[in-house]
Amino acid sequence: MKKGLEGPPPEERPTPAGRRNKQGIRIDPEVEATHDPRRTVISALVEHEPGVLSDVSGLFSRRQFNIESLTVGPTEDDDRARMTIVVEEPDPGIDQVKKQLRKLVPVIAVRELEPDAMRRELALIKVDADDPAQIAAVAEMYGGKTVDSSPETATVEVTGARQKIEAAVETFSQFGIREISRTGTTALARGTDPTGTAGATAQPADEANHDEPYTADDD
């Protein structure tokens, strides 16, 4: 019969000098980088079929990705829908979001949009209608219009980038906001640059390993 486990105890063993950070990246003083969360827009072209929204939203919740908004709607192709997802994550998390999305079978193409992409959301803002003229003036200032009015309330529709909506909401608050409903962001890449098309699934294998140089901020 053999004898039990032997060998130097833990404190007598050599230990390496290096360390990794929480994201599994080796801490090298020269390139040490901590990834702070940033907000970015991911566009996914998906099969227009039952269950795909639940596949995508379920992926986000079970992997604990911080999702800001998710919008979905039809595209030029009846069989395809486009999801626009705003996430706030550190870079490694954003890369995981993209890669995990690509793994879903009904997902056709995934792309992170450049900061200059067109991003819009829509807000309906219902305010007290004590001063209709003033409301109309503010609405015009934000390129919005009044879509409903009653003796007590006026409802204004505003579309635009998130910051513009936020500014509009703030301005309208002077009238007394009763209710707000917002859609979340939808987005497309600019010019001839495709946001995501069938056959565009190919992706750089090492995407995760190149820190993207820009920091996306809202328009």
Added chain:
Amino acid sequence: MSERAAKISPAEEEQDDDQITDSAAPDAAVEEDATSDSETTTEPVTSGAESVVRALENAGVEYAFGVQGGAIMPVYDALYHSDIDHVMMAHEQGAAHAADAYGIVSGEPGVCLATSGPGATNLVTGIADADMDSDPMLALTGQVPTEFVGNDAFQETDTTGVTTPITKDNTFASSSDTVGNDVSEAFALAREGRPGPTLVDLPKDVTNGETDREPDAPAVPDTYEVQERADEETVAAAAERIENADRPVMLLGGGVIKGEASEACREFAIEHEIPVVTTMPGIGSFPEDHELSLEMAGMHGTGYANMAITHCDTLIGIGTRFDDRLTGGIETFAPDAEVIHVDIDPAEISKNIYADYPLVGDAETVVEQLAEAVDDSPEAKKWRAQCQQWKSDYSMAYDAPKDKPVQPEFVVEALDEATDDDTIVTTGVGQHQMWACQYWTYTEPRTWVSSHGLGAMGYGLPSAIGARLAADDDQDVVCIDGDGSFLMTMQGLSVAVREDLDITVAVLNNEYIGMVRQWQDAFFEGRHAASDYGWMPEFDKLAEAFGAQGYRIDDYDDVADTVADAIAYDGPSVIDVHIDPDANVYPMVPSGGDNGQFALTEDQL
């Protein structure tokens, strides 16, 4: 859903030529089978259920594991005249584990069937297990008729909803005409790229419904694209890194076995004299009796594997997802190493451990690419000597005094000695599983069948059933189980007896949920809350009640003879091995700890 299935067939006709040239060999074999079948006996399909069975036949399915029930009855009726051998299990969890093990041993998706509601939910554990371990599996579940779906009908469960997080893909079959293709596609998806479980939910009206539509051969949808070859530039950079390595280590994961890359990895490691460690699912990818082998790393890995991984400067990880049971604390995992990571799933790259050289592609292809790109072996003579030194410093051994109860390690070694090298070992989950890792010497891929990522107790016996049916006739199948694990699925003995399966089950019985007891001793001041059974049935007698052969081991003198008898017995046998109830598993890296600081005794935790 129906649109998607319908769209696949025309596309596939066009691609047919491509499919044959660039698909793996099994595909070709499947197509041949399908043709020869249709020339001989095959009747045209007349129902959705027959189309489902035809799809399975086209895919070359030999066995299906399941339990009959109301909503799945049409499929069973269609199986009645099929050559597919259906194994009626005692519980759906067993069906899923058996299918999972069949997939591990054969490399082809194992098929399991269950009815709606409780049948489907009982499959869930096995499906989740296959998902965590990337095992190819196809689950077919009955569902209430479409018109009742969503009404909380009798035995209704939202099965696709329940299984979305634990399947690679699942489908709710919507029409008798397309259900066969749903199954074909699910089968193909289960094994393509990174394998995993797929599920098709089959409403009773869809399977009962009339159709004359023959399903197409298995093909994956065009939205599922797998990259086979890694980027050449990164391969070249990784090759240079390997050439210049001072302290290289290869880390082989389960993906090496699933990707049939064991041979390529062996050649590469041996040619360049690189020490090899494996993950638990990677056991068998490299012969543990080879000098370069440092065996398994991680929580209960060998001290030398963990020292090597902690101190290496170049880590070549292949087909591993860097699970926390392997890495321990991320901060201290291979902290000086540049990481070359080969994986077919891009999402595994830099998920847990940052990959300096990400190589996305099929393991075998990429290792061959690397082999071609590496010209000079790393000069690592000193490092190899160091690894050998660790091997002797931290050798795996145990005390076995004659006056104490039988030590479990001794039993594992006795079983190993009594069987051939190609013997398949299956296990439950717990201490016994770790002893089976540590004290059995594995030399061949697909001989280690266990529940890794999910850690599902109860996996041992049903997986032995699946493994037995996938194994060669002259291969032995040994299930090393724990008493707690065995209790969870031992009703599978009825199946093993009915099907006359030659399986040897060794229950390492300590009357504890032993791993929990070990942790309670280490981290909960020895309070054995609900881990001490205090009493266990006599498993040898229980085996006899089931119609199996029962044996019992109480001391060392019984071990060799009893093991030999049980292995020689032609049919299912169970050895109730009464082991030292105080035996614990070491070395051990505490959860989230530093692999290099593994404890050799409880005092070091």
